[in-house]
Amino acid sequence: MSATSARPSHAAQPSGSAFILKKALISAAVALVLFSLMIGIRTEAGPQGGLIYWTRFGDLAALVGTVFGGSIIIELLRQWWGPVDKEHIVPKPVQAAMSFAGRWLAPALLVFAFLVPVIFYNQRYILDLSILVLTYVMLGWGLNVVVGLAGLLDLGYVAFYAVGAYSYALLATNFGLSFWVCLPLAGILAAFWGVLLGFPVLRLRGDYLAIVTLAFGEIIRLVIINWQSLTGGPNGVSGIPRPTLFGIPLDNSDDGLAAKLGIDFSPTHRIVFLFYLILAMALLTNWVTIRLRRLPIGRAWEALREDEVACRALGINVTTTKLTAFATGAMFGGFAGAFFATRQGFISPESFTFQESALVLAIVVLGGMGSQLGVALAALTMIGGFELFRGFDQYRMLVFGIAMVLLMIWRPRGLIGHRAPTVFLERNQAISSDLVKEGHG
Amino acid sequence: MSGDPILTVDRLMMRFGGIVAVNELSFTAERRKITALIGPNGAGKTTVFNCITGFYRPSGGAIRLTNDDGRTMQLERLGDFRITKQAKVARTFQNIRLFPGMTALENLMVAQHNALMRASGLTLLGLIGAPSWRAAEERAIELARTWLDRVGLLSRADDAAGNLAYGDQRRLEIARAMCTEPVLLCLDEPAAGLNARESGGLNELLLSIRNEQGTSILLIEHDMSVVMEISDHVVVMDYGVKIAEGSPQAVRDDPKVIAAYLGADEEEAIAVMESGT
Numbered sequence: 001m002s003a004t005s006a007r008p009s010h011a012a013q014p015s016g017s018a019f020i021l022k023k024a025l026i027s028a029a030v031a032l033v034l035f036s037l038m039i040g041i042r043t044e045a046g047p048q049g050g051l052i053y054w055t056r057f058g059d060l061a062a063l064v065g066t067v068f069g070g071s072i073i074i075e076l077l078r079q080w081w082g083p084v085d086k087e088h089i090v091p092k093p094v095q096a097a098m099s100f101a102g103r104w105l106a107p108a109l110l111v112f113a114f115l116v117p118v119i120f121y122n123q124r125y126i127l128d129l130s131i132l133v134l135t136y137v138m139l140g141w142g143l144n145v146v147v148g149l150a151g152l153l154d155l156g157y158v159a160f161y162a163v164g165a166y167s168y169a170l171l172a173t174n175f176g177l178s179f180w181v182c183l184p185l186a187g188i189l190a191a192f193w194g195v196l197l198g199f200p201v202l203r204l205r206g207d208y209l210a211i212v213t214l215a216f217g218e219i220i221r222l223v224i225i226n227w228q229s230l231t232g233g234p235n236g237v238s239g240i241p242r243p244t245l246f247g248i249p250l251d252n253s254d255d256g257l258a259a260k261l262g263i264d265f266s267p268t269h270r271i272v273f274l275f276y277l278i279l280a281m282a283l284l285t286n287w288v289t290i291r292l293r294r295l296p297i298g299r300a301w302e303a304l305r306e307d308e309v310a311c312r313a314l315g316i317n318v319t320t321t322k323l324t325a326f327a328t329g330a331m332f333g334g335f336a337g338a339f340f341a342t343r344q345g346f347i348s349p350e351s352f353t354f355q356e357s358a359l360v361l362a363i364v365v366l367g368g369m370g371s372q373l374g375v376a377l378a379a380l381t382m383i384g385g386f387e388l389f390r391g392f393d394q395y396r397m398l399v400f401g402i403a404m405v406l407l408m409i410w411r412p413r414g415l416i417g418h419r420a421p422t423v424f425l426e427r428n429q430a431i432s433s434d435l436v437k438e439g440h441g
Numbered sequence: 442m443s444g445d446p447i448l449t450v451d452r453l454m455m456r457f458g459g460i461v462a463v464n465e466l467s468f469t470a471e472r473r474k475i476t477a478l479i480g481p482n483g484a485g486k487t488t489v490f491n492c493i494t495g496f497y498r499p500s501g502g503a504i505r506l507t508n509d510d511g512r513t514m515q516l517e518r519l520g521d522f523r524i525t526k527q528a529k530v531a532r533t534f535q536n537i538r539l540f541p542g543m544t545a546l547e548n549l550m551v552a553q554h555n556a557l558m559r560a561s562g563l564t565l566l567g568l569i570g571a572p573s574w575r576a577a578e579e580r581a582i583e584l585a586r587t588w589l590d591r592v593g594l595l596s597r598a599d600d601a602a603g604n605l606a607y608g609d610q611r612r613l614e615i616a617r618a619m620c621t622e623p624v625l626l627c628l629d630e631p632a633a634g635l636n637a638r639e640s641g642g643l644n645e646l647l648l649s650i651r652n653e654q655g656t657s658i659l660l661i662e663h664d665m666s667v668v669m670e671i672s673d674h675v676v677v678m679d680y681g682v683k684i685a686e687g688s689p690q691a692v693r694d695d696p697k698v699i700a701a702y703l704g705a706d707e708e709e710a711i712a713v714m715e716s717g718t
Contacts (some may be wrong), residue, residue, distance in 0.1 A: 296554050307540055
């Protein structure tokens with residue numbers, strides 16, 4: 001395709017090879033200024049402590065050239081595609097295929113999830129990775145209640161994850177309680193902290209709410225670090241008991257599961273068990289959330305996101321509605337935390353930094369706020385994709401960042417951008433994301 | 442004014458800093474009647490509404506609501522959402538406040554929140570799908586369907602509220618308020634932005650709400666054709682005080698009202714007031 005396209009281009013947008021060349025030259029100049037210091041000159045501490053440096057002008061030239069070429073390619077692509085918000089007519093067969101894929105994607109993913117341990121039984125790395133992905137799917141679904149449904153921006157979700165993890169770790173190591181007793185306790189404690197956080201922040205909205213939840217996340221982490229007598233401080237808690245299959249340990253002892261079934265012991269059994277455990281917990285989260293959406297409380301959450309004043313005028317107690325959203329989200333975070341503790345066998349405050357909150361929030365936003373399937377896909381993309389780019393070594397973050405920016409340009413409301421109604425008379429039609437509010441906290 | 446008052450506003454005061462928005466305002470709204478609150482821009486009508494519906498806490502005075510069974514509630518002490526929940530007062534807004542990303546039907550379901558919360562056993566019965574909850578949900582959908590039909594939006598039930606035309610949104614907001622099953626319906630300029638045919642339809646709807654549901658209506662309105670045609674009683678405000686009240690005819694001929702409404706130019710004022718009939 002030539003620069004001066006035969007296609008009618010957007011009136012406001014200049015086209016033509018001169019424009020493209022000018023833009024590419026400007027980009028290359030900016031790249032030259034930026035990278036001449038970042039890439040062109042490399043400094044390092046020498047053996048005698050002095051600073052030694054060397055130049056890498058070859059790399060610099062290659063990079064500036066890439067930017068120049070890339071700019072031309074992107075501009076050509078843009079002119080070929082037209083403005084981002086332009087409606088593109090999709091051919092009928094493609095439309096049919098898309099709707100078919102849309103309908104069968106969720107069941108197919110579910111079936112695949114169940115088969116993962118069967119397919120990848122001998123690949124420990126993949127099993128560990130899928131457990132990690134599922135943990136984030138569950139966290140994403142939990143935070144989705146607060147951010148996606150109720151529209152309350154929570155930047156400190158990791159606090160509840162930490163509360164759940166430490167609840168299990170401390171109850172199990174100090175009192176010898178089993179995982180199955182601690183799991184509900186961890187959820188209840190996290191929900192309790194959710195309510196406790198909820199009370200002071202109820203009057204706050206938007207940015208202010210985000211700041212307070214962010215601070216809450218940090219407070220929990222700092223308390224864990226400094227309350228050495230209880231939490232072990234920065235050393236963390238170690239020797240957390242592994243989960244048992246309702247009392248039967250998954251080890252190579254005489255009353256372990258392998259011995260009872262009369263099969264050879266393999267450490268993979270425990271991994272597979274953990275996989276199905278987190279899958280079950282994530283699916284429970286999903287089921288409860290889908291159920292809640294169709295109940296008055298879930299509709300009140302969504303109504304709260306749409307218009308808080310109107311909710312008050314309809315006699316909805318905004319305070320308790322917000323608190324239940326916080327508590328429900330926190331409870332799922334607590335469950336996930338307990339699972340995290342039992343999987344790792346060791347936890348320390350380092351696992352509960354703001355980075356985790358940001359990651360889970362990114363999953364929810366990327367997935368499309370309020371969409372269960374979207375969150376699952378986003379968790380798969382974020383966590384799985386991050387691993388996929390491991391081969392890129394130091395460029396991993398760069399590639400990942402670019403991918404995120406591109407996705408947000410093309411799909412600003414997330415992967416699944418529309419909202420499914422919770423009740424209908426005749427037609428169950430999705431609601432365009434343009435109408436759905438994001439909430440003001 | 443005698444009879445059976447549903448709402449008694451007694452020397453209501455509302456100050457914002459040094460500004461007195463409502464000054465010792467007293468009036469009553471009769472049961473099963475339509476009471477209109479009119480006045481020039483900035484007279485304090487919406488402030489009165491916000492006091493009655495709990496969005497503002499009055500600086501002084503009392504607002505009493507007498508229920509059908511004779512119980513009296515002090516609205517200024519209830520505050521916020523309890524006014525709708527316990528005293529059964531519903532309102533609409535001057536600038537429409539629907540839930541735009543939810544369907545018309547969902548909007549009406551949210552309005553039945555309190556009844557449905559009870560039926561769902563504070564969510565627990567609903568979570569396990571108890572039969573009693575399912576029956577309650579069926580009834581709620583049925584009530585919503587009835588109201589969608591009454592406001593002529595049954596065919597749009599599954600469309601997003603934000604996609605409806607302006608006039609439809611106004612009617613949906615009234616239907617949503619009625620789904621809370623109120624004894625007193627407060628409408629803040631329901632005819633604003635409607636064309637002549639639509640405001641005619643609105644008149645019929647409001648009259649049918651009064652006659653069939655027996656709901657008392659308090660409305661703020663600028664559209665004189667609506668006020669004159671359906672009001673049983675009119676209260677006129679200016680600068681936060683009541684300047685006149687009475688039947689639509691009596692108010693229309695009151696020189697004080699005419700003077701307040703359109704300045705001192707009586708000729709012009711009379712022309713405008715008469716054009717409304």
